[in-house]
Each structure stands twice: as C-alpha cells, then as structure tokens.
Amino acid sequence: MAEITDSMPAQREGLRFIRQLFRRRTVALGVLVLLIFVAIALLAPWLTPYSPSKLSIVNRLKPPSGTFWFGTDEFGRDVFSRTIYAGRLSLLVGVAVVTLSSVIGVTLGLLAGFFRRLDTPIARLIDAMMAFPDILLAIALVAALGPSLTTVIVALSIVYAPRLARTVRASTLVIRELPYVEAAQALGISTFHIMTRHVLRNLLSPILVQGTFLFASAMLAEAGLSFLGLGVSPEIPTWGTMIASGRQYIGQADWMTYFPGFAIILSVLSLQMVGDGLRDMLDPRLQRNL
Template identity: 40%
Template sequence: MTMAETVALTSIKKEKKKEKTFIVITKRLLKNKLAVAGLIIIALQIAMAIFAPFITFHDPVKQNLNLSELPMFSENHWLGTDNYGRDVWSRIVYGARISLIVGIVAVTLGLIGGVILGMLGGYYKKLDGLIMRIVDLLFSFPGILLAMLIIAILGTSLINVAIAISIWSIPTCARIVRGSVLSIKEKEYIMAMKSLGASDLRIMFKHILPNAFAPIIVFATMRMATAILSTASLSYLGLGAQPPTPEWGAMISQGQAFMWTSPHLTIIPGIAIMLTVFAFNVVGDGLRDAIDPNMDIQ
C-alpha cells in the first residue's frame, strides 16, 4: 500500500470515528440531567433574544413617571416597573439579547486570538517561547482588572467590553490549544502528511485543528458564562452599558437604591444572570464529562 493510500484510508477511518464519537458524546450529554436543564435554559434565552419584539408589549427604554415602581403582577406590567416607569419584563428580555451578543462576540474574538497563538506556539518550537511569555504576561493580570484597564484606555461601551473580555480570554485558550497541538502533531498521520509535502497551514488547520475541537468547545461554552457575568459586572460598575440601555448588570446597579421599596428591580435581573451563568457552566461541565478521553467509546 502506497503512502497516499495509507493517508486516504486513515482519513476515512478518522471521519467514521468522528461520526461515532459525536453520537456517543451526544448520548452522554443527554443523560446528564443538569446539562439538559442548562440546554433548556440557554434555548429559552436565545428564543427570548430573537423574538424580543414579539414577546414584549412595552418599549424597554420608554419612561412613564406616572407608573414608576409598580410592584410585580401589576396590570400590563407583570414584572412591575422601575423608578422611571420602564417595564421590567421588556428590559429583562432585551437584556438577554445584549448579554448573549456581547458574550458571543467576546468569546469568538478570544477563540480566534487564542487558537492562532496556540497553533503557532504548539507547531513551531521557535515561536513557542515568545508566545508563551506573552501569554504569561497576560496571565499576570487578574482578569477583571485587565478588562477594566482596557476599558479605561478604550472608553466605556459594550463594544469595548467585548474587546476587553476577548483579550482576557486569549491566554487561557492559547494554553489549551497549544497543549492539544503538541500532542496531535506527533501522530503518525501528521508525519505522513508532512512526508507527502503538505504545507504547514494545511496540516495545522485541516488536520490538527479539527482534532483539537473538543477542548475548544468546552472552553467556549464555559467562557460564555464568564463573559456574561463579566459584562454584567462591568456594567454594574458603570464601565459597560450606559443608561438607558437595558443590560442586566446596569439594571442591578440602578435598582439597588430601591432595594427596600422595590426589591424586584434588583432581584429579577440578578436571577436572570444567575440562571444564564448556571446554564452555561453546567453545559460546559456536561460536555467535559461527555468527551472525557478516559471513558471508553463503545
């Protein structure tokens, strides 16, 4: 059998194994009750974000001081209103859209930067030392303080929050990808591709990266929880969403002055943050358990 035939046969076997592995991982994940509950919560959040105009009946930023601080289950305002008379339900629903968008953008940018640095560091020994020192430098800053520093330089806005969180995500992602690349690049089929004259870019992004997806997916899922919580924290501190943007952290900040008279202004967005972070964390844990390499795939 020629070298080309060996590589082709190996590729076919890999594809079949990937398909079988995906089915097994899905079955394992669905057996995890907490992960299933998390998936349901995430699905509901996404549905809220997409269909926000159809499931709300009030403008989330429109003020009506005659209806300020209405309690929960009031007529036409079932979650009440805030101190400016804005409907809390509408602000929670549109806040889900903001949190998910900022989280997705931040995690995506972090993955792009982390994957590129991790791939280069893991594949090229000459670049590994330099890249890992840059990663170590980023690790030397506490994450939230690094994000605050970046926002202080760039200015307060949700776009800058997403950029700050993405930069914060890069070093962890780079470390994860580098570890996978160091392991995968020594496999026989990678050596075979090199002997056939395949370019480094082709090997890295067509043969190594797809086999490193499992830890990347787990990282991305759990990082979404961190990104959403960080967005809320920065907005609470006044460094993210600015009034009257309906963002959960900003809602908590604005509502804490009315904690004794209208506690729902703080409790409801707090519950929204808690449920969303919980959902992404348990799904991430479930994925990690489902793709545990120590578990035999039948």
C-alpha cells in the first residue's frame, strides 16, 4: 500500500511535466510529425501501392500523378513507395544507433566520472575520438569494415558515443561528491548499486535530451553515407541513395530528389524541436526563463 501511495506523486509529476511540455507548440508539432513518420513506417506494406524494388522501364521518369503520387525514378520504380520504405530504414538506424551509443557512452561516462583512476585514460580516449569530424570518422570505419547496415550502425554508434560519454562523465563528477552518495558509501552499499540507483537515475534527463539529438544526427549521417555509396546495399531504398541517383536528373526529374529530401528535413527537424523542448524543460537554468 505504501508503494502505491509513493508512486502516485511521481505519476502526477510526470503527467504535469508532459502537459507543460506539450503546451509548447514547437514540441507538440515535432512529436506529431515524428508520430506520423513512425506510423507510416510501420504501416508501409499496407500504404504503398507498389513494391519499392519493382522495375518498370515503360514508366521510367514519370512525373507525379494520380497513378504515381511522387513520380517514378530512372528504372520506373515508384518514388512514393521507395520514400516510405527508406523511412523505415532511417528510423531503424536511428533507434539502433541511439541504443548502442547510449550503452557505450553511459558506461564509459559512469566509469570515468566515478572512478578517479579510470578518469584520465577514458577522458583522453573521448577527446581523441572527438578530435575527428564525425562524418570523416564514420567514413573511415565503414570503409575499414565494409559497407552494410550492421557496419553503418556500429560505425555511427562509435562516432556518437563520445558525445554522450562526455556529458555523463561531467554530471557524474558532480553527483559523486553529493552528500547522499557519500552517505550510501558510508553505509556499505555496493558500488554497482550506487552507480545505477543513485547516480544513473539522476542522469536520465541529460541522457534523454542527448538521445533525441543523436537520433537526428544518426538519421542525417546515414543519409550522408548512403549518398556517398558507403551505406547499405544499393538495391535497398534509403533517402541518401535516392537523392544520389536523382542528382543525375536534376531539371529533368526533380521529384526524385525533392521528396526524399523533404522527408529528411521533416524528420530531423521534428527530432530537433522535441530535443529543444526537452532541454528547456529539464534544464533548471533555462526553465526559469520559460
């Protein structure tokens, strides 16, 4: 009974936070656009009128019409179907990269911030990795491991993990000196329990905010790698490969680049708006100005 009573204030606080968050029109719009993208990706087999890989040379470079809503590409493939299926891949890459980079980054950040002996080597490793431009490091890793979906996810996770690790390390350095952490250590509570229950729980806010920005960065980086031919197999539709193939027909078939380009802009912009709203609500210094 006591556990139920204790959880009720936390639930009310969570509902109040969600209501305040959605009062910001930019956040509400960003969430709406993101939910639409997710719903379309999940319902892709039922929403697409044609197979994304079906060739039809007779219908080559057809402009948008009632039959082909987004037109066709140089092989007669339906651009609308390919754009939707490419969105599924981009969302999959974003979720996978955020998950894997969070595991790596949070682990390194906690170890560096909590254990003084590990701080210097892990911090130097983070600095060394962040010294390289993100896209160049991703290109080098993909080129070394070979282009594939798994390689892209692993490479982008390695590239973006140091960002999260640096944030977690900086916050852990502050939290480990707080009285309640020192009291837990004095009571003989295990280090693992302190790191997970007392330190990590207080890091959820910055991790959540960073996760939204990493999601957007991962989708944009995946499109860039695919555009350069370093992403997944060419026969798999991605927004980057669609733009790369459409650039040869600029002026003749502009729709081949416009629609996947708009999809990238809308998805990344919606994630950025949600991330900005979360940052403003969860940062006490910014919350005073709201």
